[in-house]
Every structure is written in C-alpha cells, then in structure tokens.
Amino acid sequence: MVPEVLSQPAEAGGSVGIVTPRTVVIDTPLLLACGRSLPGFELVIETYGRLNAARSNAVLICHALSGDHHAAGFHSADDRKPGWWDSAIGPGKPIDTNKFFVVCLNNLGGCRGSTGPTTINPETGALWGPDFPIVTVRDWVASQALLADQLGIDAWAAVIGGSLGGMQVMQWTIDCPTRIRHALVIAAAPRISAQNIAFNEIARQAILSDPEFHGGRYIEAGAKPERGLKLARMLGHITYLSDTAMRARFGRILRDGDGQYNFNYDVEFEVESYLRHQGNSFVDRFDGNTYLLMTKALDYFDPAREYGDDLAAAFRQAQAKFLVVSFSVDWRFSPARSREIVNALIAAGRDVSYARIDSQLGHDDFLMPIPQYHAVLRNYLDRVALEVGS
Amino acid sequence: MSASLRPDLALISDWIAPGSRILDLGCGDGALLAHLTSTRQVRGYGLEIDDDNVANCIAAGINVIQADVDDGLAEFADGSFDYVVMTQALQALVRPDLVLAEMLRVGREVIVTFPNFGHWRVRLALLGGHMPHTPALPAEWYDTENIHLCTLADFEALCASAHWQVLERALLDRRHRAGFNIRTAPNLFCEIALYKLQRPG
Numbered sequence: 303m304v305p306e307v308l309s310q311p312a313e314a315g316g317s318v319g320i321v322t323p324r325t326v327v328i329d330t331p332l333l334l335a336c337g338r339s340l341p342g343f344e345l346v347i348e349t350y351g352r353l354n355a356a357r358s359n360a361v362l363i364c365h366a367l368s369g370d371h372h373a374a375g376f377h378s379a380d381d382r383k384p385g386w387w388d389s390a391i392g393p394g395k396p397i398d399t400n401k402f403f404v405v406c407l408n409n410l411g412g413c414r415g416s417t418g419p420t421t422i423n424p425e426t427g428a429l430w431g432p433d434f435p436i437v438t439v440r441d442w443v444a445s446q447a448l449l450a451d452q453l454g455i456d457a458w459a460a461v462i463g464g465s466l467g468g469m470q471v472m473q474w475t476i477d478c479p480t481r482i483r484h485a486l487v488i489a490a491a492p493r494i495s496a497q498n499i500a501f502n503e504i505a506r507q508a509i510l511s512d513p514e515f516h517g518g519r520y521i522e523a524g525a526k527p528e529r530g531l532k533l534a535r536m537l538g539h540i541t542y543l544s545d546t547a548m549r550a551r552f553g554r555i556l557r558d559g560d561g562q563y564n565f566n567y568d569v570e571f572e573v574e575s576y577l578r579h580q581g582n583s584f585v586d587r588f589d590g591n592t593y594l595l596m597t598k599a600l601d602y603f604d605p606a607r608e609y610g611d612d613l614a615a616a617f618r619q620a621q622a623k624f625l626v627v628s629f630s631v632d633w634r635f636s637p638a639r640s641r642e643i644v645n646a647l648i649a650a651g652r653d654v655s656y657a658r659i660d661s662q663l664g665h666d667d668f669l670m671p672i673p674q675y676h677a678v679l680r681n682y683l684d685r686v687a688l689e690v691g692s
Numbered sequence: 693m694s695a696s697l698r699p700d701l702a703l704i705s706d707w708i709a710p711g712s713r714i715l716d717l718g719c720g721d722g723a724l725l726a727h728l729t730s731t732r733q734v735r736g737y738g739l740e741i742d743d744d745n746v747a748n749c750i751a752a753g754i755n756v757i758q759a760d761v762d763d764g765l766a767e768f769a770d771g772s773f774d775y776v777v778m779t780q781a782l783q784a785l786v787r788p789d790l791v792l793a794e795m796l797r798v799g800r801e802v803i804v805t806f807p808n809f810g811h812w813r814v815r816l817a818l819l820g821g822h823m824p825h826t827p828a829l830p831a832e833w834y835d836t837e838n839i840h841l842c843t844l845a846d847f848e849a850l851c852a853s854a855h856w857q858v859l860e861r862a863l864l865d866r867r868h869r870a871g872f873n874i875r876t877a878p879n880l881f882c883e884i885a886l887y888k889l890q891r892p893g
Binding site: 625641644649656657660674681682 | 749768
C-alpha cells in the first residue's frame with residue numbers, strides 16, 4: 303500500500319513468519335442495512351499468536367478501503383512483501399503476538415476471497431458482480447460479530463483499525479458494547495466530509511464510466527475496467543499524501559536526466575511515474591465492484607445519524623475504553639476530525655486518550671512505524687494485555 | 693506514583709469532591725489525575741502537549757488528550773467539568789488571563805497554582821540587579837518557559853477586575869508548608885500559591 307520509496311526503516315520486533323489464510327463459513331443469515339439479506343457467507347481470515355485459555359486475549363484488526371486479511375507475515379518464503387500492517391503486528395511489536403491472539407479478515411464484499419462481487423451467488427450459480435448488496439460499516443461489524451461467535455470469542459480485548467478500519471472500531475463500540483473492551487481508532491473520522499464524498503464519487507465515476515465496465519459484468523465479458531480502477535487509485539494516492547511529502551519526494555523532478563521538456567503526454571515528472579505505478583499495481587490486485595462498494599460504505603458511515611446527529615449520544619451506548627490517534631499532516635482524515643470523536647467521547651463520559659502524532663506522509667502515516675505512534679500503541683496495548691491476563 | 697505525590701497536589705485533592713469530573717490542563721505524567729482517580733474516584737482527563745508525557749500517561753492508564761492549552765478550550769462545552777485544574781503552568785502561557793476565563797467557562801470551579809514572583813528571594817535578586825534564581829524559579833531569564841510571572845497581589849488584582857470569586861487560597865513555602873511568616877506577610881514569604889476560583893452567579 304505504501305511504496306518502498308517512502309517507507310522508513312522498520313523498528314525492532316520479529317515477524318509472525320509464514321502465515322496461511324483460512325476460510326470461515328458462517329451459516330447464520332445476515333440482514334443487511336440495505337434491506338437485503340445473505341443466507342450465509344464466507345470470510346477469509348488470518349490469525350497470529352495464540353488464544354489463551356480464558357479466550358480473553360483476542361484482538362480484531364479491521365482493514366481500510368483497499369486492505370485485506372493479510373495484515374502481517376509472509377505467505378511463502380519467497381514472498382517479496384509482508385502483510386499491510388507488518389510494521390505493527392508481530393512478536394515484540396506494538397500489537398504483540400506473544401501476548402495477543404490477533405485476527406484479521408477480508409471484509410464482506412471484499413475481493414480477496416471473502417463473499418463478495420468476485421464470488422459465486424449460490425442462488426444463481428453466477429458471479430455476484432454488481433448484484434452484490436452494498437454493505438455498510440454496521441453490516442461489517444455484524445458479520446465480524448458472527449465471526450467472533452464462530453471463533454469462540456465472547457469479547458475482544460481490543461478492536462483496532464485505521465481509516466475506514468477505525469470506523470468499524472467505533473461501530474463495534476456502539477453496536478456490540480459488551481463485546482469490545484478497548485477501541486483503538488486511528489486516523490479516522492466520525493463521518494466523512496463533502497470533500498471526501500466528492501473524492502469517492504470521482505473514483506466511482508472513473509470505474510463506472512470505463513467502457514470495459516460492462517455494467518459490472520466485466521468478468522463474464524472477459525474484460526476489466528482497468529483504466530477506471532487505475533484512475534480511482536491515482537486519485538486516492540494524491541489524498542493519502544501531504545503536499546509537503548509530495549514536494550519532498552517528487553518536487554518537479556523529471557524522469558529524464560537531461561532536464562528538457564518532451565512536449566508530449568508520456569510520463570515526464572516523477573510524480574506522474576509514481577501515480578501510474580500505484581494505479582497499475584492496484585489494478586492487478588483489486589476488483590472494480592469491490593472498490594465501488596467500499597467507497598460507498600465510507601460515504602454512508604455516520605453513527606450519529608440514528609441518534610439525532612448527536613455523536614455523544616451514540617457513544618453513550620459504548621462501554622469500551624478508547625485510544626484515538628491522528629497524524630498532523632493527514633488532510634484526508636485530519637486531526638480535527640479525530641478531535642470530534644474525542645470530544646463526543648468526553649461528552650459521553652467515556653474513558654479516552656488521544657495522541658496527535660507529528661508525521662510526514664499524510665493519511666498513509668497510520669501504516670508507518672513512527673516511533674511516537676508505536677510507543678503510544680505499545681503503551682496502551684501493554685496495559686490491555688495486563689488487564690486481560692495475557 | 694501517589695506515594696511521592698507533591699504536597700501541593702495532595703492539597704488540591706483535598707479541595708476536590710469525590711466522584712467529580714476533572715480536566716487537568718498541562719497534566720504532565722498524570723500524577724495528580726492518578727492520585728485523584730484512586731482517592732477521589734474522579735473521572736479525569738488531562739490535556740498535555742508533550743509527546744513523552746502523553747506516552748507516559750497512556751502507559752499509566754490516565755485519560756490524556758494531546759493538545760496545546762494555548763490553543764484554548766473551545767473544544768469543551770460550557771460547564772462540562774466540575775473542576776478545571778492547572779498546576780504550575782499559568783506563568784508559561786501566552787495569555788494566562790484568557791485561559792483562566794476559558795477554564796471558568798468550562799469548569800464549575802477552577803483550581804490554579806503558580807510560583808509567587810513577590811517572594812523575598814525574587815525581590816532580593818532584583819534589588820541586586822539580576823533576574824532571580826530561586827528553588828521555585830531555577831531557569832535562566834533567556835531559557836525560562838515562564839513568560840508571565842506574577843505576584844499574589846497581581847493575581848488577586850486580576851481576579852478582582854474580572855470579577856472572579858476566590859473560594860479558597862493556600863499559600864506554601866518551598867517545602868510546601870504554610871508557616872507563620874506566610875500568614876503574616878503572604879506576598880513576601882509564599883513561594884507557591886494555590887487558588888480555587890469560580891465565576892460569579
């Protein structure tokens with residue numbers, strides 16, 4: 303997710319090593335916010351560490367827009383890159399797999415094996431494709447609660463997520479207050495702004511207007527809305543980086559060393575090369591219908607809506623203790639948005655700590671091993687470990 | 693942590709009703725809140741700007757909000773806390789008067805402590821032509837964080853002009869005791885002042 307060119311050296315702490323995803327089949331019907339229901343579904347998960355005898359040390363990791371179940375470790379010995387949050391998850395790392403049983407899943411509607419647009423609809427025998435229901439953050443939490451049942455986990459020691467993942471964490475505290483002890487909400491917002499919805503709309507239009515989209519039935523048509531997906535991702539990446547970070551990394555540097563303008567539309571500036579690379583590599587691993595659906599889940603998230611637009615009233619349902627973290631140069635989910643969450647939690651009388659991390663990159667900072675960020679996570683989770691006796 | 697609690701912090705806790713809601717501005721490592729949570733069963737939150745202090749509060753299980761007190765308390769609703777407390781930070785603020793007014797808006801009552809710039813050691817140093825170095829004010833004039841020092845008389849003049857009510861006052865020497873000298877000539881002998889204020893009405 304974060305390009306190598308921008309990554310920082312990883313801190314001490316081991317790897318969870320080679321991990322193997324597995325599929326959990328859930329037979330319980332799930333009524334979705336849109337009114338439709340799924341008779342059952344499958345979730346692909348990875349787990350790291352060991353569940354203790356009291357089953358009290360389980361931690362759920364919720365992924366963001368383009369994430370999946372592969373949060374840490376490697377799938378094979380010659381795997382080039384580890385899971386998307388390997389910097390934070392592992393033995394001796396802030397989310398310490400020597401202490402916690404860590405569960406990460408591919409969300410419902412995803413494209414990495416869980417039931418979603420790229421899997422078969424059992425009622426028709428055909429791919430779900432665009433017919434897969436638009437799921438919401440609340441639906442995800444309900445599906446994750448059924449997953450917890452299946453794993454024999456009554457209550458999570460902590461649920462942790464960044465960005466859209468942080469929204470799932472908040473929803474957990476409101477919908478299943480007795481099943482989450484600690485909520486770690488990172489680089490999130492209580493609901494997204496008009497500006498954010500606007501970015502999502504452009505991303506969706508890029509995909510929907512791609513001639514290869516075929517009304518969402520592109521797989522059957524032997525096609526793929528690659529241009530649309532690529533544009534959506536390029537746009538996203540602009541918003542994940544701060545102006546300063548882009549300036550520092552790319553400036554106005556030209557690809558060709560001769561410093562001359564080419565007067566054509568080929569890749570010329572470094573930043574163009576970066577965005578095209580990000581777009582192209584995303585197309586290989588992601589599905590258009592899933593991208594559409596995930597952005598919609600972001601747009602719809604608004605837990606205060608059912609409580610008269612009073613976020614504090616929503617959080618009065620919660621029983622968990624909270625850690626909220628933001629990053630100084632994140633403008634997509636700015637520190638001010640995290641403070642809205644914190645203020646509502648204080649008004650609701652909940653326990654909350656808030657750290658505003660001085661950072662460099664932007665929204666993507668939540669994946670980086672920034673020392674202060676990891677110190678805060680580690681200090682908080684060390685107490686959680688003591689509390690749950692792991 | 694509470695074993696080595698500073699005597700001025702212990703005194704503050706005597707001023708706080710059990711079970712109340714507290715906002716501690718510039719809470720440091722959270723010592724006061726930890727003490728109040730265990731002895732007074734308060735629900736407390738600290739405001740703190742420093743990274744290490746924030747990490748330490750989190751390690752100690754103290755609710756800490758990373759923010760700059762000088763940015764104001766606009767994020768907090770009127771009367772949302774029983775007490776807003778600030779220990780030994782008033783003199784380091786850009787506009788102590790505005791922060792005090794904000795504290796009185798957010799809290800039902802305000803507890804504030806500061807070093808008394810009217811102490812005889814300070815006066816003696818100034819008489820000798822130099823900025824003071826005292827146990828309460830150890831820094832050099834050029835690297836001190838204290839930019840708005842005041843005497844007891846100055847502070848009470850501000851309270852009077854702003855119509856803030858002084859509910860309680862405790863004046864201590866550097867051993868955090870209130871002796872005969874302080875009772876006789878407070879502005880000369882008090883080194884650390886504690887005040888409890890409220891808005892009129």
